Amino acid sequence: MDTITKEQRKAALDLMKANLASDSKFQTHLNACVRCGLCATSCMYYIAFKDPKYIPGRKVNLVSSIYRRYFTPEGKYFPSLFNARNLDAEMAEEMVDCLFGGCTMCGRCVKHCSIGVDVSYIVKKGREMLAVMGLVPKTLQATVDAAINTGNNMAIPTEEFVDTIKWMEEELQDEMGDPKANIPLDETNRHIIYTLNPREPKFFPLSISAMAKVFYAAGESWTLSSKYYDVTNYGFFNGNNEEAAKIAGYLYDETHRLKADKLVLGECGHGSRASRWEGPNLLKKAYDFEMTTALELMAEYIRTGRIKVDKTKNQTLCTLHDPCNLVRNGGLLEEMRFVVKSCVANFVEMTPHGNDNFCCGGGGGQLAMSEYNERRLKIGGIKADQIKATGAKIVITPCHNCVDQLMQINHTYKLGVTIKTVAEIVADALVLPDPASPHDNPADTAAETVADPLHTDSNSSK
Amino acid sequence: MIISAWISIAALIWCIAFLVSYLIGLIRKGAPKDLSERSGNTVKGIIYSNTGAMLPAAKESAYMHLPTYTAGMIFHIGNFLSLLMFVWIIVCCCCNISTPAVLALILAALLTVSSLCGIFILIKRFVNVNLRSISCFDDFFSNIICTLFQIAGICIMLSFSNICTYTDACSADRLCLMNFYFIVAAILFIWMPLGKIKHLIYYFAARYHLGFFYGWRNTWPPKHI
Ligand code: SF4
Ligand code: SF4
Numbered sequence: 001m002d003t004i005t006k007e008q009r010k011a012a013l014d015l016m017k018a019n020l021a022s023d024s025k026f027q028t029h030l031n032a033c034v035r036c037g038l039c040a041t042s043c044m045y046y047i048a049f050k051d052p053k054y055i056p057g058r059k060v061n062l063v064s065s066i067y068r069r070y071f072t073p074e075g076k077y078f079p080s081l082f083n084a085r086n087l088d089a090e091m092a093e094e095m096v097d098c099l100f101g102g103c104t105m106c107g108r109c110v111k112h113c114s115i116g117v118d119v120s121y122i123v124k125k126g127r128e129m130l131a132v133m134g135l136v137p138k139t140l141q142a143t144v145d146a147a148i149n150t151g152n153n154m155a156i157p158t159e160e161f162v163d164t165i166k167w168m169e170e171e172l173q174d175e176m177g178d179p180k181a182n183i184p185l186d187e188t189n190r191h192i193i194y195t196l197n198p199r200e201p202k203f204f205p206l207s208i209s210a211m212a213k214v215f216y217a218a219g220e221s222w223t224l225s226s227k228y229y230d231v232t233n234y235g236f237f238n239g240n241n242e243e244a245a246k247i248a249g250y251l252y253d254e255t256h257r258l259k260a261d262k263l264v265l266g267e268c269g270h271g272s273r274a275s276r277w278e279g280p281n282l283l284k285k286a287y288d289f290e291m292t293t294a295l296e297l298m299a300e301y302i303r304t305g306r307i308k309v310d311k312t313k314n315q316t317l318c319t320l321h322d323p324c325n326l327v328r329n330g331g332l333l334e335e336m337r338f339v340v341k342s343c344v345a346n347f348v349e350m351t352p353h354g355n356d357n358f359c360c361g362g363g364g365g366q367l368a369m370s371e372y373n374e375r376r377l378k379i380g381g382i383k384a385d386q387i388k389a390t391g392a393k394i395v396i397t398p399c400h401n402c403v404d405q406l407m408q409i410n411h412t413y414k415l416g417v418t419i420k421t422v423a424e425i426v427a428d429a430l431v432l433p434d435p436a437s438p439h440d441n442p443a444d445t446a447a448e449t450v451a452d453p454l455h456t457d458s459n460s461s462k
Numbered sequence: 463m464i465i466s467a468w469i470s471i472a473a474l475i476w477c478i479a480f481l482v483s484y485l486i487g488l489i490r491k492g493a494p495k496d497l498s499e500r501s502g503n504t505v506k507g508i509i510y511s512n513t514g515a516m517l518p519a520a521k522e523s524a525y526m527h528l529p530t531y532t533a534g535m536i537f538h539i540g541n542f543l544s545l546l547m548f549v550w551i552i553v554c555c556c557c558n559i560s561t562p563a564v565l566a567l568i569l570a571a572l573l574t575v576s577s578l579c580g581i582f583i584l585i586k587r588f589v590n591v592n593l594r595s596i597s598c599f600d601d602f603f604s605n606i607i608c609t610l611f612q613i614a615g616i617c618i619m620l621s622f623s624n625i626c627t628y629t630d631a632c633s634a635d636r637l638c639l640m641n642f643y644f645i646v647a648a649i650l651f652i653w654m655p656l657g658k659i660k661h662l663i664y665y666f667a668a669r670y671h672l673g674f675f676y677g678w679r680n681t682w683p684p685k686h687i
Contacts (some may be wrong), residue, residue: 025494031660037593041526083599114523280498285497331501355681355684
């Protein structure tokens with residue numbers, strides 16, 4: 001990058017000014033870092049590369065140095081004393097490299113920061129500044145553009161998607177031995193609208209049939225949309241909130257169009273976060289329908305006895321990878337373990353795990369930014385070591401992005417493990433009712449489901 | 463009161479005015495607004511953020527760096543003690559009272575330990591390549607001025623405790639000492655709201671926001687699994 005224009009700088013500074021005027025969290029975290037450097041060893045980038053540019057506090061200071069330079073008197077008049085830096089081409093380049101290419105926004109350093117600086121939040125704000133300057137890495141932007149223009153980030157044509165679903169439906173019917181077992185598409189007035197990561201129809205269609213099997217066993221009233229089924233939202237990572245809002249709006253509008261009671265977010269960490277936690281804030285309104293994750297839904301099915309699982313069906317030693325956006329940033333630590341431990345006979349935790357777990361390395365949009373592939377795989381070495389140490393043969397994770405990164409880690413570091421989603425593990429453990437028995441046929445119980453007091457808004461057509 | 467004492471009081475007023483303005487700025491912007499459906503308990507999250515989450519066992523920045531963490535904690539205790547001592551010394555000057563010798567000796571001993579910790583952290587910042595790479599003048603100066611304030615406090619306490627016998631000549635030395643103490647205090651107070659010592663305010667705000675964020679999402683207080 002040779003230069004940045006006055007307009008680019010102005011756009012970034014105007015955005016910072018607007019955020020400063022309204023957001024006490026922004027003001028707080030810009031001023032809180034004491035540059036103690038103790039967060040370095042909490043960040044997998046620093047651990048993997050031992051390069052000070054990856055120290056989380058330094059990433060914070062890239063953004064806060066601009067704040068000091070333009071928005072504080074001391075930084076304006078004595079910039080060198082306070083590390084107040086101009087927003088010039090060199091700075092912008094460094095920001096792109098460190099904030100896009102050197103952080104998965106996993107938040108691990110946040111929990112371990114000696115002060116409590118929300119590093120990933122500041123990284124996000126830095127990305128927003130780069131976005132208004134038009135400096136989002138091209139590959140990431142292309143993913144967002146695809147989602148905006150086609151409704152899914154892999155630009156899968158609707159016909160191809162529908163074909164895949166029909167194929168999976170046939171497989172489901174064969175497996176269940178029940179011609180009524182189906183994968184509904186674009187049905188209205190269903191209790192649930194379910195969403196997918198486009199990687200599923202593209203590369204892992206069996207995970208769709210796994211979840212369909214769970215719905216079948218639960219006798220759920222559900223549907224997929226043939227157009228807006230994409231749970232991911234890379235707009236959350238490219239820093240363009242308008243684009244993020246537009247993508248979040250697709251699912252919001254589709255839930256209304258299909259008149260579903262509940263939006264169920266498929267197994268995708270950042271996608272769940274982007275809708276569950278960020279969606280209402282992006283759209284500036286509280287959602288007027290229920291929203292939950294597939295993980296929570298499966299936990300509910302198991303707890304209420306709506307599906308029966310037999311853990312002895314999964315005997316192989318399993319471990320669990322906690323997606324950062326579902327656990328540390330989503331509070332699903334217990335739910336995830338409840339489901340997995342209900343479905344596997346032999347389980348071992350990684351060290352560390354839960355809220356302390358290391359990111360797989362594919363978060364923060366890294367999987368969409370091929371420019372940083374080498375870095376991504378190198379930081380993945382930490383996860384590889386964690387997996388190896390467990391001795392497990394199956395790694396379970398409720399996130400398709402994590403699955404993708406874990407598969408690449410599996411290949412690169414020759415781990416010889418199998419990666420599975422939670423739905424796949426639950427599907428493997430299902431104790432299925434006998435379709436021959438009229439009282440046992442889940443496809444028939446879909447209508448009964450609507451009478452479930454939990455689903456008070458349902459009507460008889462569902 | 464000597465003129466340097468007045469200067470330090472003026473500097474303290476400047477400092478408080480700035481810090482209060484930061485605080486008002488934060489309060490004015492209001493509590494965090496979140497339109498998503500809350501899953502946890504923000505009050506419990508904030509309480510945990512300021513209690514359990516700050517325990518050494520909960521943070522890698524503490525348990526993986528125990529010597530630095532311990533030195534940092536002691537240094538910070540010394541800083542707070544020094545600030546309280548400043549108020550006490552001003553009161554002593556105004557009311558012409560003196561500190562009991564035993565108390566003065568205890569305070570001097572405590573500050574000796576904390577200022578040594580400050581020096582340890584300063585040396586680490588100079589020596590450690592990583593730390594140096596993320597440091598600027600403010601980082602060094604903030605540490606130096608706080609440590610100096612503690613050392614000046616030690617000198618004052620020792621003089622209060624009458625460890626030296628004061629002759630008339632010594633009185634001049636003592637005046638010099640008092641001037642030194644109050645000038646260091648004034649520099650510290652002027653610097654405090656400009657440099658990173660302003661985290662005195664922002665630390666608490668950061669813990670609040672973090673507790674709110676994780677409490678809202680049901681991450682904090684952590685679940686036992
Ligand atoms: S982010 Fe936290 S741990 Fe890291 S340098 Fe800043 S204050 Fe220290
Ligand atoms: S959010 Fe994660 S990747 Fe980013 S600096 Fe912190 S620990 Fe590193």
